[in-house]
Amino acid sequence: MRRRFAVASFSLAVALGCGTLPAAAAAAADTARSAPAANALAAPDVDVTKVRAHLSELSAIAGRNGGNRRSTTQGYRDSVAYVKGKLQAAGYTVTEQPCTSGCTSGAGPNLIAEWPQGDANNVYMFGAHLDGVSAGPGMNDNGSGSAALLENALTLAQQNPAMRNRVRFAWWTDEEQGLNGSEFYVRSLSSTQRSRIRAYYNFDMVASTNGGYFINRITTSAAAPMKAYWDSLGLQPEENTEGAGRSDDYPFQQAGIPTSGYAMGASARKTSAQAAKWGGTAGSAYDPCYHRSCDTLTNINTTGLNRAADGIAHTLWQQAVS
Numbered sequence: 001m002r003r004r005f006a007v008a009s010f011s012l013a014v015a016l017g018c019g020t021l022p023a024a025a026a027a028a029a030d031t032a033r034s035a036p037a038a039n040a041l042a043a044p045d046v047d048v049t050k051v052r053a054h055l056s057e058l059s060a061i062a063g064r065n066g067g068n069r070r071s072t073t074q075g076y077r078d079s080v081a082y083v084k085g086k087l088q089a090a091g092y093t094v095t096e097q098p099c100t101s102g103c104t105s106g107a108g109p110n111l112i113a114e115w116p117q118g119d120a121n122n123v124y125m126f127g128a129h130l131d132g133v134s135a136g137p138g139m140n141d142n143g144s145g146s147a148a149l150l151e152n153a154l155t156l157a158q159q160n161p162a163m164r165n166r167v168r169f170a171w172w173t174d175e176e177q178g179l180n181g182s183e184f185y186v187r188s189l190s191s192t193q194r195s196r197i198r199a200y201y202n203f204d205m206v207a208s209t210n211g212g213y214f215i216n217r218i219t220t221s222a223a224a225p226m227k228a229y230w231d232s233l234g235l236q237p238e239e240n241t242e243g244a245g246r247s248d249d250y251p252f253q254q255a256g257i258p259t260s261g262y263a264m265g266a267s268a269r270k271t272s273a274q275a276a277k278w279g280g281t282a283g284s285a286y287d288p289c290y291h292r293s294c295d296t297l298t299n300i301n302t303t304g305l306n307r308a309a310d311g312i313a314h315t316l317w318q319q320a321v322s
Contacts (some may be wrong), residue, residue, distance in 0.1 A: 001040055001142065001175075001204045001205050001243060001246055001247050001263075001266050001286055002175055002176055002177075002178065002179060002247065002261055003244050005200040006255060012205055012240040017322065018191055027213070029220070029296045030044070034076055035045060036122055036226060038253065039130060041318070042196055042317065043310075043313045043314045043317035043318070043321075044155055044313055044317075045153065045310060045313075046148070046151055046152055046155050046157075046306075046309040046310050046312070046313050048302060048305055048306035048309060050151050050154075051147045051150075051151045051305060051309050052094070052147070052300070052302065052305070054082075054086075054146075054147035054150050054151060055139055055143050055144070055147045055297060055300065056142075056157060057082055058079055058082070058137070058138075058139070058143045058146070058147065059139060059297050060136050061078045061079055061082060061294065062075050062091045062132070062136075062137030062138070064078070065078060065198030067136065067137060067293070068134045068135065068136060068137060068138065068154055069130070069131060069132040069137065069138055070132060070134045070176070071103070071104060071107040071108055071131035071173045071175075071176065071177060071181070071252050072104055072106040072107050072108070072293045072318055073133075073172040074110045076107075076130065076131050076132075076173070076252070077108045079130050079131075079146075080096065080108055080111050080130065083111055083130065083146070083150055083171055083292075084096070084111055086150060086154060087113045087150075087153060087154075087169075090153070090154050090157035090158070091157050091173070092113040092153070092157065093113070093114065093116065094111065094112070094113045094115070094266070095111070095113070095114055095230055096109040096110070096111060097109050097110040097111075097113075097184075097185065099174060099180060099181050099184045099189075100184070101184065101187075102180050102183060102184050102187075103173065103174045103177070103184060104157070104174050104177045104180065105128060106178070107131075107173050107174040107180070107181070108131075108173050110170060110171065110172055110173050110181045110184070110185055111130065111170065111307060112168065112169070112170050112181075112185075113153060113168070113169045113170075114166065114167070114168045114169070115153075115157070115163065115167045115168075115169075116154055117162075117163040117166070118164055118165045118166040118167065118283075118320055118322075119164065119166060120166050120196070121166075121196050122164075122165040122166060122196065122198050123165070123166045123167075123168050123196050123197045123198060124165055124166070124167055124168070124197075124198055124199055124201070124274065124316070124319045124320050125167075125168045125169075125170060125197055125199070125200040125201065125252075126152065126156045126168070126169050126170070126200075126201045126312065126316065127149070127169065127170035127171070127172060127176055127182065127200065127202055127203070127249075128142055128145030128146045128149045128170075128171060128172070128202065128203045128204060128248075129142045129145070129146070129171070129172040129173075129175030129176070129181070129182075129247070129248055130142070130171040130172060131172070131173055131174060131175055131176055131177075131181075132176065132290050132295075133176050133295055134205070135291055135292055135295075136289075136291075136292055136293040136294065136295045136296065137295060137296055138295055139155065139295050139296055139297055139300055140205050140207050140208055140209075140287055140289070140290075140299050140300060141204070141205050141227070141266070141287070141290060141291065141295060141296055141301055142175070142203075142204050142205060144203075144205060144206045144207035144300065144305055144308075145202075145203035145204050145205065145206050145308075146171055147305075148203055148206055148305060148308055148312060149169060149171070149203055149307040149312065150171075150237055151309060152169075152309065152312045152313055152316060153169045155313065156316065157251050161317075161321045161322065162321070163320055163321060163322055164320060164322040165198070165320040166319060166320065167311055167316060167320045168197075169310040170182075170185065171205065172185070172248050175204075175247065176224065179247070179250055179251060180203060181248070182248035182250075182251045182252070183251040185251075186251040186252060186254075186255050186257075187201060187251075189255075194255055194257060195258070197252070197257050198258065198319075199222040199257070199258040199260065199262055199319065200249060200252040200257050200258070200259045200314075201222075201226070201249075201259070201261050201312070201315060202216060202248050202249035202261035203262055203263075203308065203312065204243065204247040204248070204263055205263050205264055205265065205266055205287060205290075206262050206263060206264055206286040206304060206305060206308035206309075207264060207299075207300045207301045207302070207304050207305040207308070208265045208266070208286045208301060208304065209287065209289075209299055209300070210263035210265075210280040210284050210285065210286050210287065210299045211264030211265045211278075211280070211286045211301055211304055212232065212238065212264060212265050212270060212274050212278050212280075212286060213230055213235045213236070213237040213238070213262075213264065213278065213304070214237060214239065214240035214242070214243065214262070214263045214264065214265060215227055215230070215237045215238075215239055215240060215251055215260060215261070215262060215263075215315075216239075216241065216243065216244075216259060216260045216261040216262075216263070217239075217253075217258075217259060217260050218237065218238070218239045218240070218260075218308070219239075220258060220259075220260060221258070222258035222259060222260040222286035225313055225314060225315040225318040225319060226261070226262060226314075226315050228306065228308075228314075229287075229310070229311040229314040230311060231313065233307060235278070236277055238274075240261075240263045242263075242265060242266060242268040242286075243263050243266070247261075247263075249261055262308045262311060262312070264286060264287075264301065264304050264308070265285075265286025265287060266285070266286060266287050266290045267285050267286070267287065268285065268286060269282075269283055269284060269285055270282050270283065270284060270285075271288075286301065287299070302313065
């Protein structure tokens, strides 16, 4: 997620067992997921072990390329190649969209993949930024969203359900330098193409180790399936106020496209009330390694990552599967 800067005209701003609910509550909540939400739409359980395998590969890519995956580096381009290869092997037609204006010089492309079934006049987009900052490998920011999105795309291909509407996935370039890749994509759409996008869902930092459960524009109709899933786990999600205007949903929102998404928080500090309901440490940042070299594989909350990945599947199935 892009750091918030003081700009008057534009407000843009450990390990495997690390969960955010107390153990007993977490167990009860995850048992509940198989009841109302999953059964209602038969959305699959996305395997978090496979999500973490994608994270491990992104970490290895960073390690081979100076320790980061910034949009202008070979680390980013290798990340694009990894995601693209997985999608092509699953049967997607994948497009690399060069960012020809507005991006940092030398930035790699956006990656767009559409599942070729369902009504092309009703498109639901799911996106995450694939680039990171130069300070570290960017495993939570935003390997977590990128990996959860990738495994959802692969799960959709494997399940191959009958589709009512069209699903499009996107991995954005140059988010950390100003939301540039997603802004370019939205600018490139014709008015007719924009009108076909019924909602855009964004996933940025969905595995914060001291995180909370946040939803973008939580009271909107676009957010309803996302909120319903986390409500079914007893998580009591809140509005993502910290992330407003700071990630790739913002260009879509500015274009009049309904938006929502999941997040678990960045540098803002957890309140006492949030710690009481979600666990974790009050007064500490949601992600103590935000934009730092310690944003590694040990900086991943697997419980939160699992809940986000499954919530993406629930939303996709509700919005697009027949």
